[in-house]
Amino acid sequence: MCDKHNNGVNCFSHVDSGLPEVMLSCTVNGENVCAHIDPTMTLLNFLRRDLKLFGTKEGCGEGECGACTIIMNSSAVNSCIILALEAMDANIITVEGLNKNGKISILQREFISNDALQCGFCTPGMLMSARALLDRNPEPDESEIIEAIAGNFCRCTGYVPIIKAITSASKIEREGMKND
Amino acid sequence: MIDKEYRHIGKPSDRVEALEKVTGQATYTADLEFPGMLYAKCLYSPYARAEIVSIDVSQAKALPGVKAILVGDDIPYLVGLYMVDKRILARGTVRYQGEPVVAVAAVDEKTAELAVSKIKIEYKQLPSIQTIDEALEGKILVHEDINDLEYIKGVFFPQPDSNIASWNKTIKGDIKKGFEEADLIVENELTLPAVAHAPMETHVAIAQADIYTNKVKIWSSTQSPFGVRKLLAKALNISTADIQITVPYVGGGFGGKAGIHLEPLVAVLSRACKGRPVKLVATREEEFNQLPSRAGMRGHVKTGVKKDGKITAFEIYYDWDSGAYADYGVNVGKSATYSGAGPYEIPNIELHSRTLYTNKVFSTAYRGFGHLETHWVIERQMDMVAQELGVDPYEFRMKNILRPGCLTISGEEITENSGSPDECLAAVAKEIGWTGYRSVAERRSNINTGKLRGKGLACLQKAPAMPPHTSTSAIMQMDDDGNVRIMLGVVDIGQGANTIMAQIAAEVLDMPIEKVKVMWDTDTSRHPYDWSTVASKYTFMGGNAVKKCAQNLLLQMKEMAAQALRSSIEDLAHGDEYIYLIHHKNKRIKYKDLALGYAYENGNGIGGPLIAKGTYMADGLTFLDPVTGQGYPALDWTFGAHGVEIEVDIETGDIQIIKIASAFDIGQAINKKLVEGQIMGGVLQGIGSAIIEGYKFSPEGKLMNPSFTDNKIPTAKDIPMEMIPIIIENPQPDGPFGARGVGEHPMISVPSVIGNALYDALGINFYKLPLSPENVALAIANLLE
Numbered sequence: 001m002c003d004k005h006n007n008g009v010n011c012f013s014h015v016d017s018g019l020p021e022v023m024l025s026c027t028v029n030g031e032n033v034c035a036h037i038d039p040t041m042t043l044l045n046f047l048r049r050d051l052k053l054f055g056t057k058e059g060c061g062e063g064e065c066g067a068c069t070i071i072m073n074s075s076a077v078n079s080c081i082i083l084a085l086e087a088m089d090a091n092i093i094t095v096e097g098l099n100k101n102g103k104i105s106i107l108q109r110e111f112i113s114n115d116a117l118q119c120g121f122c123t124p125g126m127l128m129s130a131r132a133l134l135d136r137n138p139e140p141d142e143s144e145i146i147e148a149i150a151g152n153f154c155r156c157t158g159y160v161p162i163i164k165a166i167t168s169a170s171k172i173e174r175e176g177m178k179n180d
Numbered sequence: 181m182i183d184k185e186y187r188h189i190g191k192p193s194d195r196v197e198a199l200e201k202v203t204g205q206a207t208y209t210a211d212l213e214f215p216g217m218l219y220a221k222c223l224y225s226p227y228a229r230a231e232i233v234s235i236d237v238s239q240a241k242a243l244p245g246v247k248a249i250l251v252g253d254d255i256p257y258l259v260g261l262y263m264v265d266k267r268i269l270a271r272g273t274v275r276y277q278g279e280p281v282v283a284v285a286a287v288d289e290k291t292a293e294l295a296v297s298k299i300k301i302e303y304k305q306l307p308s309i310q311t312i313d314e315a316l317e318g319k320i321l322v323h324e325d326i327n328d329l330e331y332i333k334g335v336f337f338p339q340p341d342s343n344i345a346s347w348n349k350t351i352k353g354d355i356k357k358g359f360e361e362a363d364l365i366v367e368n369e370l371t372l373p374a375v376a377h378a379p380m381e382t383h384v385a386i387a388q389a390d391i392y393t394n395k396v397k398i399w400s401s402t403q404s405p406f407g408v409r410k411l412l413a414k415a416l417n418i419s420t421a422d423i424q425i426t427v428p429y430v431g432g433g434f435g436g437k438a439g440i441h442l443e444p445l446v447a448v449l450s451r452a453c454k455g456r457p458v459k460l461v462a463t464r465e466e467e468f469n470q471l472p473s474r475a476g477m478r479g480h481v482k483t484g485v486k487k488d489g490k491i492t493a494f495e496i497y498y499d500w501d502s503g504a505y506a507d508y509g510v511n512v513g514k515s516a517t518y519s520g521a522g523p524y525e526i527p528n529i530e531l532h533s534r535t536l537y538t539n540k541v542f543s544t545a546y547r548g549f550g551h552l553e554t555h556w557v558i559e560r561q562m563d564m565v566a567q568e569l570g571v572d573p574y575e576f577r578m579k580n581i582l583r584p585g586c587l588t589i590s591g592e593e594i595t596e597n598s599g600s601p602d603e604c605l606a607a608v609a610k611e612i613g614w615t616g617y618r619s620v621a622e623r624r625s626n627i628n629t630g631k632l633r634g635k636g637l638a639c640l641q642k643a644p645a646m647p648p649h650t651s652t653s654a655i656m657q658m659d660d661d662g663n664v665r666i667m668l669g670v671v672d673i674g675q676g677a678n679t680i681m682a683q684i685a686a687e688v689l690d691m692p693i694e695k696v697k698v699m700w701d702t703d704t705s706r707h708p709y710d711w712s713t714v715a716s717k718y719t720f721m722g723g724n725a726v727k728k729c730a731q732n733l734l735l736q737m738k739e740m741a742a743q744a745l746r747s748s749i750e751d752l753a754h755g756d757e758y759i760y761l762i763h764h765k766n767k768r769i770k771y772k773d774l775a776l777g778y779a780y781e782n783g784n785g786i787g788g789p790l791i792a793k794g795t796y797m798a799d800g801l802t803f804l805d806p807v808t809g810q811g812y813p814a815l816d817w818t819f820g821a822h823g824v825e826i827e828v829d830i831e832t833g834d835i836q837i838i839k840i841a842s843a844f845d846i847g848q849a850i851n852k853k854l855v856e857g858q859i860m861g862g863v864l865q866g867i868g869s870a871i872i873e874g875y876k877f878s879p880e881g882k883l884m885n886p887s888f889t890d891n892k893i894p895t896a897k898d899i900p901m902e903m904i905p906i907i908i909e910n911p912q913p914d915g916p917f918g919a920r921g922v923g924e925h926p927m928i929s930v931p932s933v934i935g936n937a938l939y940d941a942l943g944i945n946f947y948k949l950p951l952s953p954e955n956v957a958l959a960i961a962n963l964l965e
Contacts, residue, residue: 048211053204054211056204057208057210057380058210059381059464060464060887061463062464062888064887067380094204095203095204096203098202099203104202108203111198111202112194112202113194115194115198115854117195117674118432118675118676118857119380119429119430119431119432119433119673119674120197120198120200120201120202120206120429120431121379121380121431121432123201127202145896146896146899150897151895152895152896153378153380153895154380155378155432155861155865155893156432156861157857157860157861158857158861158862158864158903159895159899160899161857163896
């Protein structure tokens with residue numbers, strides 16, 4: 001917390017940059033997006049306010065809780081502490097982009113059947129961290145799963161069902177690949 | 181109990197709303213946008229106690245896009261659940277660091293933030309109350325007008341000219357005699373700090389006020405829409421009928437979203453902005469330091485015990501460091517008077533529970549409602565008494581545990597239907613292989629490895645903390661295609677209430693659960709009344725209401741079918757979406773053909789659309805005697821126990837939980853998968869309170885750790901190596917299908933059981949939470965010196 005905070009001194013770092021708007025182009029869930037934005041806008045605000053993709057949540061706004069996790073160029077990142085501009089030409093996937101051909105993905109289905117969610121607020125971010133993990137490591141062990149979701153807080157589930165769901169999804173996905 | 185094959189009860193149904201939650205479609209309050217919506221921000225007090233000398237908003241007001249700025253003098257309303265002691269914005273005096281002083285509404289969040297930064301407030305800093313002793317001493321009064329505050333008389337007992345918001349007592353038997361009979365008296369003092377609820381979704385509220393009438397629409401992340409409606413009506417002096425509260429998906433509550441919080445502020449801001457909708461989303465920092473916490477507490481406990489291990493007397497003082505406003509805090513304090521001595525028979529007891537005003541962020545309900553705190557004191561004390569007696573703490577607990585025929589501390593008789601704490605304790609002791617404390621020699625022999633193992637046990641109990649006349653209700657309608665829609669007043673905040681209710685309705689109606697839809701977005705103008713989504717009471721109360729509602733729907737269908745089939749109701753049965761003749765199964769009518777009324781082939785119609793109601797009101801409960809605390813407060817008791825094995829790194833003080841087994845007598849699991857979810861989630865939240873979490877205040881009363889960086893909650897890296905949920909099912913005859921509540925219970929006694937295991941591992945008794953690596957390592961270092 002800033003020492004000057006609440007003392008009537010302007011310490012809100014993200015207030016009015018006063019800079020001219022800049023152009024951002026990127027791919028979000030497979031669609032090309034082009035927009036004029038304030039250069040100080042966060043990627044989370046770009047997704048929620050400009051693109052109206054409300055699936056991605058803000059839990060803390062300071063990169064601690066992981067509720068805003070999305071996938072940018074194959075990596076799970078906290079979109080609340082990334083400038084939208086950093087996503088220039090990037091490939092972005094949010095929870096709205098997880099489905100496969102209009103059907104929910106194996107990972108989403110395993111979250112449901114393992115009851116890996118309660119209030120559901122951390123779920124979009126949790127799913128994106130899990131997706132990024134399985135994309136780079138199709139056969140993670142428990143410690144790798146824990147490492148991958150350690151930045152995603154969940155106050156409801158105790159994480160055990162989430163770890164089970166990811167383990168189970170990885171197995172089913174691997175079997176599916178063998179069959180393909 | 182007859183073994184009965186159920187179609188839905190006890191089955192691991194998937195959460196009914198899960199698909200929306202895994203696809204990002206679930207809409208939470210922060211996701212809502214309305215035409216013309218404005219955004220609010222607040223300026224907070226930087227001081228724990230100060231006089232507001234002047235407020236200059238001129239620069240802020242001059243900013244383009246600022247629509248309204250309100251200060252305390254603009255809003256002369258008082259709000260409060262039990263003690264009407266809080267202003268919507270501070271007026272004259274600020275009572276905690278983080279208290280809102282000025283609120284701004286503007287066209288967007290950026291403008292609102294900029295406006296807030298241009299407000300100048302001059303304060304005169306005053307000395308403040310920061311400790312329990314200072315509060316009790318009462319040299320400074322947090323509320324100088326305490327004698328004039330409105331409160332619920334006979335239930336809460338504010339003390340004149342003091343900082344005691346309520347002093348509740350239990351007096352049972354004769355403690356003087358009890359201590360005289362004792363062979364040993366053990367006295368201890370234990371403490372724990374305030375803790376944040378930390379739901380992943382912070383508090384959010386949107387209001388739209390009609391400036392030509394008194395009408396106010398609210399969208400809120402609340403757990404208590406009907407409570408908010410009632411308190412808002414009282415605060416604004418308008419009619420309940422003028423207020424509509426809608427609750428979208430809620431991202432976790434844990435008690436922090438019970439009561440009334442941001443709603444009055446957005447309502448008055450919307451009024452000030454000519455009725456434009458105003459949205460206020462708490463930042464994470466505000467969630468920590470403006471919105472309420474769980475109170476810190478100090479428990480002083482004195483136990484008298486015979487040589488044979490039988491407890492003769494308890495004297496307990498619970499002093500709650502409850503912050504600047506009473507909110508739910510006084511009721512948390514009150515719950516100790518009937519449940520604050522654990523699941524044991526105590527023949528003679530005097531218990532004092534004092535909820536104290538201090539100049540800190542105020543406190544409210546928190547999962548467990550005071551029980552994690554009181555059980556930290558009691559369950560550690562049970563171990564420490566056993567140590568002094570030289571007996572096994574398992575045997576000592578078993579000797580005193582509540583059994584049928586015993587009286588609770590409020591004089592309520594435990595029966596064979598009340599559930600069984602001893603079965604829970606026995607189950608967890610068996611699961612962790614409890615064989616008694618390690619000897620000093622055993623501890624020493626392992627010290628060279630740098631890691632010491634220990635085991636611990638702890639019991640727990642909780643009944644819903646609620647008014648004795650609490651009620652709830654359900655409405656059911658059938659659509660033309662035979663789908664059933666259920667309207668409830670509960671808020672599913674992730675605990676799974678709507679799934680449980682769908683299972684109960686589908687069971688009674690004997691139909692597929694997919695065709696039973698519980699309607700989301702609880703709306704006080706469209707959904708029937710429920711008191712509040714708190715207290716682990718909804719499976720019991722809502723379950724009974726839904727069961728009765730479904731039975732009523734069946735009866736209506738049978739009445740119509742009896743006429744159509746030229747039969748009588750007694751000769752009809754139901755199953756698989758048909759009403760049929762018992763003796764002639766082929767003579768039958770499909771549910772859906774009765775949904776809108778039955779139509780004969782010639783066009784005649786009978787009956788009408790199916791709409792059923794079910795209500796449930798707690799019965800047989802009483803207020804507690806104001807002097808002795810005796811009475812019948814418990815709708816149902818859920819008993820439980822934890823057993824744990826830990827490994828302590830003696831250099832770093834780090835605790836690794838090898839295994840934790842947690843047993844609860846919940847009568848009947850409606851959905852085992854969801855129950856286990858409650859247990860595992862609650863246990864980890866309890867581990868947070870035990871090892872990780874806690875507010876840290878500067879001597880001047882500034883919250884030093886209002887962020888997840890410095891006030892972490894457990895992550896996936898903090899989970900035990902093994903978590904074993906154990907469900908015990910001794911049915912509750914008046915519970916739906918025998919069920920009891922379990923939402924809060926899993927986190928109770930988790931700190932105690934880890935504390936007890938630390939003694940077994942190290943031979944050190946801990947009196948203070950959290951059992952952080954720092955605190956544990958320091959204690960080990962002190963011992964080694």
